Amino acid sequence: MSEADVERQAKSPAKSQAKSPAKAWDDMARGNERFVAGAPLHPRQDVERRESVASGQHPDAALFGCSDSRLAAEIIFDKGIGDLFVVRNAGQVVSDSVIGSLEYAVSVLNVPLIVVLGHDECGAVLAAIDSQGADAQALPPHINQLIAKILPAVRRVAGSPDGAIDVGTIDAHEVGREHLRDTIAELIEASELISDSIAAGTLAVVGANYRLLEGRAVPDIRIGNL
Numbered sequence: 001m002s003e004a005d006v007e008r009q010a011k012s013p014a015k016s017q018a019k020s021p022a023k024a025w026d027d028m029a030r031g032n033e034r035f036v037a038g039a040p041l042h043p044r045q046d047v048e049r050r051e052s053v054a055s056g057q058h059p060d061a062a063l064f065g066c067s068d069s070r071l072a073a074e075i076i077f078d079k080g081i082g083d084l085f086v087v088r089n090a091g092q093v094v095s096d097s098v099i100g101s102l103e104y105a106v107s108v109l110n111v112p113l114i115v116v117l118g119h120d121e122c123g124a125v126l127a128a129i130d131s132q133g134a135d136a137q138a139l140p141p142h143i144n145q146l147i148a149k150i151l152p153a154v155r156r157v158a159g160s161p162d163g164a165i166d167v168g169t170i171d172a173h174e175v176g177r178e179h180l181r182d183t184i185a186e187l188i189e190a191s192e193l194i195s196d197s198i199a200a201g202t203l204a205v206v207g208a209n210y211r212l213l214e215g216r217a218v219p220d221i222r223i224g225n226l
Contacts, residue, residue: 044080091124
């Protein structure tokens with residue numbers, strides 16, 4: 001190890017003792033309860049924290065959620081700078097970049113927990129439902145590609161795997177819940193690294209639905225040692 005490496009290591013923040021998956025989720029849940037109650041602590045958001053993590057990150061959890069502007073992860077869970085490794089896209093749809101990012105969080109940053117966060121009134125979910133209407137206008141290709149992975153949930157909730165459906169009768173909240181489950185199933189199936197880490201007990205996955213008005217993240221799926 002060179003002198004530069006030694007100096008860099010000395011200046012880096014010491015990695016805290018790794019949390020268990022259960023402890024990581026408990027901390028997330030407690031932070032969300034503070035947010036719901038209107039009594040957040042806003043921890044680790046000061047100049048000292050900013051400076052201490054400038055040379056390295058050791059987040060407590062990874063969060064994969066929708067890009068919706070109302071889902072600011074660190075605020076919802078009352079977290080600070082460097083606490084969460086966040087991956088977001090519209091509708092929390094699994095892609096190669098999402099899998100690669102989460103695998104990085106697990107294998108390099110050693111996070112013990114992945115939270116997959118859906119929410120009510122999701123624009124991507126509503127777009128997926130509306131796209132199945134008889135008079136639906138064609139969507140731009142990239143949006144169409146994005147919502148394609150939500151369509152199985154739409155069809156399942158509608159009870160019509162192939163035929164015409166009445167989009168006005170579909171429960172968007174139920175579609176969101178089904179899509180959340182599909183997302184987690186696809187993530188685990190697509191990533192051997194993630195599924196092996198769950199089997200080894202070093203990683204857990206929680207799927208939660210965020211209620212916009214209430215501010216509460218309600219767990220729906222728990223996989224791993226929680």
